Amino acid sequence: MIPDQRVEGLLRELAPRVLGTLVRRHGQFDACEDAVQEALLAAAVQWPGQGVPDNPRAWLITVASRRLTDQWRSDQARHTREATAAALVPVDEFVAPPADADRAPVEDDTLTLLFLCCHPAITPASQVALTLRAVGGLTTVEIARAFLVPESTMAQRISRAKQRIKSTGIGFSMPPDQERTDRLHVVLHVLYLIFNEGYTTMSGPDLHRSELTSEAIRLTRAVRQLLPDDGEVAGLLALMLLTDARRATRTRPDGTLVPLAEQDRSRWNREFIREGVGLVTEALARAALGPYQLQAAIAAVHAEAARAEDTDWPQILALYELLDRVSQNPMITLNRAVAVAMVKGPQDGLHLLATLDADDRMAGHHRLDAVRAHLLEMAGDLPAARACYQLAARRTTSLPEQRYLTARAARLTTDEA
Template structure:
């Protein structure tokens, strides 16, 4: 097995192994650390020594030994301090149990996602903990993906685990009356991971493929566990339909290529077909939710053979639905583009005015970029150039910044 194949296998096994340990020992933070150590051992040994016959059992055994060592060390420390040895292990806890004992045959992926996306955590902590505990990424990998020092990310993950422990959260699915709301948080975290990978908020690259790949993989896992949930299917469809365009979204030099100018023959047709099938089935079997509607919009774009043959009236109608069920500034921003394509750029600019006093988006570079685009369509090149430059100054993504500056420069010489 190659190193890459080993890494893929380990990521698939992470939530299963961690679930077994948490059920057995009941200490999420310590168990997660033990699993990370087992993963490191496997990543080091398996490529050279070969993959064991039962990789999951191997990881459970190694991680359980780490937990046993930690428990014994803790007990010894407490005894030395004459404290009560509250964590004294029983024989069952000390010896890793083989087979299916302690839930070894269960798939705890969804339970772990609920725990990592606990409402007591900030969105940034939810994302980091999900990538580490469920995704199997190392702290260094997560730090690199988000352009922060490894020590900073380690502190964030540690605080997140401590916060979960402080809440007294039990390892198990939320009560039925809380499950829907908690699932929305899980899906939002996966959506945040995907978005950061598809359009990085900072740095020299437009994409962070490791994040989009991980978000799609985790969402597939949730869809496998909840195949009848329309919004889970909608989110997976949205990711696939969006990521399908990635191969054509940058040039050889990494420069951003807007949707209207992309070579659609380079789009991932397999992703498009899968995404369309998912969203079609979801919309026909469940009430429309925000992710399903966004996926439907993405499907309209992906099905168009060229930009000028996009069904903009349908896109506008879908944004109307989205604005009713999940209104937010970004919906209005995208809706303004559809309005402009159907009713003319001035109508789109009129729609944008609703956002000028909205603190959530009034300083965002995308508002200036969209206004610049619509002003350009309206023929007001001087105003468009000024807006492109404002947008360029407010983004921390270098590819976006270069694209916006180039648009401004082109208008300045026209």
């Protein structure tokens, strides 16, 4: 019996590659995605008991192709118009897959799929949503939480993106150089969100989902191979590596969250840190400055501190101030408030944090309450800190974060007593 968790991780990794192959061969993005979802469901049911095939990707492609065949045959039976039949790929091409299909090499079309989802004919918001769904494998609920919008809103964005691909007849191919550059900022933002969802899962019992962080890193490496001289691509890859280097130390054996200051830095992934520092150092020296490079530089300062107390907080604050000018974002301001508190004192940090109270994007977000609680604790206002920790715990849907925040509140209650 194959553990369901192992199968789930494998299917998440294979899904975008299978979808890319089907879209390249057959077109009709929406129909291909439906067929892939059915193939994934079949695999989730069969593989735990029967074992994973020798070539699981080819198995999924074959099953999904047959689903397409069945659907198109059904469509042909219902619609006799010759135009409809002519617009479909001939059914005979799918009826009998080659006998060696499970052993045949299959091209990885994930990167092409990534750029397809970021086509300029699709609105920016829908580009990100569709890519997270088709390439990142996130659910609509997870994407909605990442963007701080209702699930229904996100579902509409994804649906509109699929309809736009269908109505405009967007082809499945890599864009020309200039257009590829224009799409790149959306591609990088999507990869950043996929990584973040994997590194700190928005909901559920686990703090992180390594299959998402690994896939985000893999895709970013692929983009860098395509654009080796782009500083922001290098910066994003560096940021991911430097951040993921800490993953093994972020939780205790019982799943309890460990904050950065308390992590065992001797267990950080030194190879990831070496590569990440090298990437960001080179990018900062030769490329135009961008937000991913700056975030990677901040992560590098943390990574190079042997102990938490050795952290160069003035340098981090200077980088955050520059980042805030380059890319204004409430989450950047949130993190800058912590750096301000570490350099100038908690009251200054709390003052900066107060500027986010009127930002609708942060309304009800647990991280605003959690940071405020931390700064209030630093300032010695334990009752107010405890109340904010409790509020943050109620608002998060991540069980490890919830347990951590509740424990912090309980500890303050003991300290007061």
